[in-house]
Every structure is written in C-alpha cells, then in structure tokens.
Amino acid sequence: MIMTVQQFHEVQDLILRFWACVDEIAEIEGAALFTAKGALVIETFRAEGQEALTRYFTARRTLSVERQRSTRHLCTNLRQLPRAGVREGGVRMVATITVFSGTGPRPIALGAPSSLADFTFDCVETGQGWKFTCVSGALIFAGADTPDLQKAAAAAQGEST
Numbered sequence: 001m002i003m004t005v006q007q008f009h010e011v012q013d014l015i016l017r018f019w020a021c022v023d024e025i026a027e028i029e030g031a032a033l034f035t036a037k038g039a040l041v042i043e044t045f046r047a048e049g050q051e052a053l054t055r056y057f058t059a060r061r062t063l064s065v066e067r068q069r070s071t072r073h074l075c076t077n078l079r080q081l082p083r084a085g086v087r088e089g090g091v092r093m094v095a096t097i098t099v100f101s102g103t104g105p106r107p108i109a110l111g112a113p114s115s116l117a118d119f120t121f122d123c124v125e126t127g128q129g130w131k132f133t134c135v136s137g138a139l140i141f142a143g144a145d146t147p148d149l150q151k152a153a154a155a156a157q158g159e160s161t
Contacts, residue, residue, distance in 0.1 A: 001089060001090070001091055003080060003091060007091075007125075007130075008080070010129065010130050011091060011093060011121075011123050011130050012078060012093075014033060014121075014123060014129075014130045014131070014132070015075060015078065015093065015095065015121050016075060017033060018030065018033050018121075018132070018135065019073040019075055019097070021033065021057065022060070022071070022073055023070075023071050023072055023073055024060075024061055024064060024071075029054065029057060030053065030056075030057040031050050031053035031054040031056075031057055033131060033132055034050070034053055034131055034132045034133075034135075035124065035126065035131045035132065035133050036049065036050055037049055037133075038050075038053065038131065038132050038133055038134065038135075039133070039134045039135070039136075040053060040056065040134075040135050040136075041134065041135070041136040041137070042117075042136070042137040042138075042139075043137070043138065043139060044150070045150075052157065055157070055158055063151075067103055068103050068104055068105070069101060069102070069103045069145075070101065070102060070103075070106065070108060071099060071100065071101040071114075072099070072100050072101075073097050073098070073099050074097065074098040074099075074100070075095045075096075075097055075119075076095060076096050076097075076098065077094075077095055077096045078093060078094070078095040079093065079094060079095075080092070080093055081093065081094055081120075089124060089125060090122060090123055090124040090125075090133065091122075091123050091124075092120060092121070092122050092123075093120070093121040093123065094118065094119065094120050094121070095118075095119050095121070096116065096117075096118060096119075097116070097117045097118075097119050097137065098113045098115075098116050099113055099114050099115045099116070099117075099146075100113055100114060101114040101145045102145070112143065113141075113143070114142075114143040114144070114145040114146055115139055115141060115142045115143055115145075115146045116139075116140050116141040117137045117138060117139045117140055118137065118138050118140060119135065119136065119137040119138075120134075120135070120136045120137075121134075121135050122134040122135075
C-alpha cells in the first residue's frame with residue numbers, strides 16, 4: 001500500500017501516541033491502540049490480545065509509580081517498509097527508539113540514554129482509525145536501567161513478580 005501524506009501522518013500519530021502511553025503521559029490506554037488480537041513483542045517478551053496488553057500497561061504504570069521511574073522514548077528515522085509480510089490494507093513502519101530514564105523527583109539528572117532499539121509497527125486502518133496489529137522491538141544497546149523483560153512477560157500473563 002502506498003500511503004498518502006495524510007495516512008502517513010495518521011500512522012505517525014498512532015506511533016507517537018503509543019510512546020506517550022509507554023511514557024505514561026497519554027490520556028488513552030495503550031491497549032486501545034491495538035486491534036483485538038494485536039501483539040507487543042520485545043525480544044523474549046510477548047503480550048497478545050487486549051487482556052494481556054491491558055495487564056502489561058497496568059503493571060508497567062504500577063511499577064513506575066512504585067519506583068518513581070520516569071521515561072521518555074524518542075522516536076526517530078520513521079519510515080515505511082515494503083509490503084512483504086504485511087496484512088492486506090496494512091502498512092509496516094520502522095523507527096529507531098532512544099530511551100532516557102531515571103528515578104526520583106523531577107527534574108531528574110540527565111545521563112546517557114538507557115537503551116536504543118529498532119522497532120517495527122504493523123498497522124491497519126479500521127473503522128476506529130489506524131490500529132496496531134503488531135509492535136515489535138529489538139534492543140541494540142541496553143543500559144543498567146533497561147526493564148527486566150521476564151518481569152514484563154509475567155505481568156502480561158497476570159503473574160505476580
């Protein structure tokens with residue numbers, strides 16, 4: 001699918017709203033950005049379907065509050081990939097994500113980024129606008145404050161950690 005400029009901006013907005021949810025500064029719940037069977041996959045972590053995604057975003061928010069942890073995810077180099085492997089009517093976008101994180105009261109001392117990852121976003125246009133069918137990430141660089149993906153996987157499954 002060749003996107004129009006408007007479609008590109010709509011998909012870009014979806015992706016940026018996703019990162020705002022991850023950073024807990026969005027008014028929408030993260031799971032609402034996905035289709036009913038949508039998936040979030042980062043390395044060994046996988047949350048699939050609305051229930052698992054809701055558990056993941058809720059557990060992430062709870063842990064952030066407990067640890068007084070703040071993050072900001074910077075999304076750069078956003079571009080569309082060819083159609084191969086993308087659902088009919090869908091698009092595949094990729095971006096580089098740089099993460100800054102820290103704990104304690106704001107303003108938090110600025111250090112080096114805590115991680116850098118490549119992300120792929122499979123998106124489809126629905127009656128409610130664009131939604132993710134899959135968001136997947138691969139860490140390139142990981143610092144000391146990179147989240148424990150095993151704990152995230154347990155939270156998505158409803159298990160306590």
